[in-house]
Amino acid sequence: MKAKIIITPKKAVVDPQGKAVQNALEHMGYADISAVHVGKYLEIELNGADDETARKRLDEACHRFLSNPVIEDYKLEIE
């Protein structure tokens, strides 16, 4: 089983890394970009456990220490 987690800064939080990428893209001639957000991507390979249990445990792990819920949002997908 594979879980995919995308962690992004909340919209209200300043994202200097995204701003830096946007500036870099502009300097390289990509002028039509209005915003860039940079986040983290985690791919977790799991053994055993059914979908529902895995989702619950990973959701807890995301909330407890894979993301910082004060400034970040996460999206968890299991396939």
Next chain:
Amino acid sequence: MKAKIIITPKKAVVDPQGKAVQNALEHMGYADISAVHVGKYLEIELNGADDETARKRLDEACHRFLSNPVIEDYKLEIE
């Protein structure tokens, strides 16, 4: 238009960050994890340009400087 880019280390490349996350998860009681890969996630908001043009230009940007094609793979989605 929004482009989503996922950049991951190639499978053959050592991923110490993934290994660290895996160890941390194991220490916290998540024993059934066989592998963790950590990558980057970019969300780019674009003005104008049709899908095809945008995809071509972003694909070039990914290859030229958003990722390091020697050690990283990327996946580009436009929606």
